[in-house]
Amino acid sequence: MADIVVKTEDVVKEYRMGSNILRALDGINIEIERGEYISLMGPSGSGKSTLFNMIGALDRPTEGQVYIDGQNMAQLSQRQIAAFRCHRVGYIFQSYNLLHVRSAHGNVTLPMIFAGIPEKQRNEKAEGLLDMVGLGDRMYHLPDELSGGQRQRVAIARALANDPSIILADEPTANLDTITGREIIDLIKRLNREQGVTVISATHDLKMLDVSDRVVDIRDGLVERVRNRDEIDIEVGEVGDE
Template sequence: MHGIVKKYYENQPNELEILHGIDLKIYEGEFVAIVGESGSGKSTLMNMIGALDRPTEGNYFLDGEDVSTLSDERLSEIRNQKIGFVFQNFCLIPRTSAVRNVEVPMMYAGIPGKQRREKALELLDMVGMKERASHKPNELSGGQNQRVAIARAMVNDPSLILADEPTGALDSKTGHLVMDIFHKLHKEQHKTIVLITHSQELAKETERIITISDGNILSDVGGEQK
């Protein structure tokens, strides 16, 4: 990211600038935490990283492609193919089984039914949820739903996993189990993981901690210079 500025109500009397020129480089295979209090700008920054919103100024390159200049259609493809999302509230489809929930991104990618089912079961097995594949979200605990969400995030082998407060709705023991899965993905599959959190304790489990305050990067600690 180079000079990322995000303004709302641009050129209006109530114009609001949330991000004030963010410069940020995250390398392939890193496990990074972006930490900030409520109102710090971390959610806005997450939306930029996830290609969910566009910067007002600046450039964002993902895998060498300038995401900030792309059409809505191409942005949708980027989100489907290159970014795996894990949210605090799971974002699962309520009346659909775990295995079907994991299959959803593959349906958008045009992958045939049998292949989708095999891949979904394989990923549920990876997060310890294969035995619960036919259960719907309301039949699963919070930690189990989050594991299903992680499996879904992995279906298209994304370049980047973006996790927004992934343990926020869980008790501490379950939260640790979920974090163990992220560590496994990082160590065994060398996934690039960006964790958005307000928790310093959670951030300390990562290799590098970027602290954001009032729309600016306050500090950037850890990680290897490459």
């Protein structure tokens, strides 16, 4: 039996804009298995980032339910949701969201401070994570002293700080050149395979196709289709033959 880590049931999200109501999600039903690499793809305004926010408990649905490891997120208090975000989910953002006054090492230790991890342990772990993402020689540099790809590597290390079961990556390659973006995709996939962490990425980047176990295409707030690994392989082959 599949080990379902994320499940949404008839998720609707509406935003009020003056006298108008915008329905960003219109009844989303998906299930994601533990250890999968899932890409949420769709044009701007399709609803993929809104769905991403629902899964990460960054926002609440207007209607419907979101379950993480069988827990109905609507039943959690704000304090419990904060704890969930701290311990269960690692976030990687398009704009990196690093604190510019803290070094790479300082940014990676920050989630561990909030989690109450002792100083010696968090310092050692931050060093190990930065080594793992290839920044062992840059860990005490400030973000402004790092390239875009290096900043995203810091963000990846930070996302792993509290051993999350889910990594949520929102357009992780959008601000990177093609080569660096490919390196970041490969790094996230390697972590997915080696650590068994579930990766859910909201993206426009077609390079995500060949590392994804499934691609969920979102359009007009609905799941348009779900493509499995074998279907993705065929499409990548067709693109390569053109």
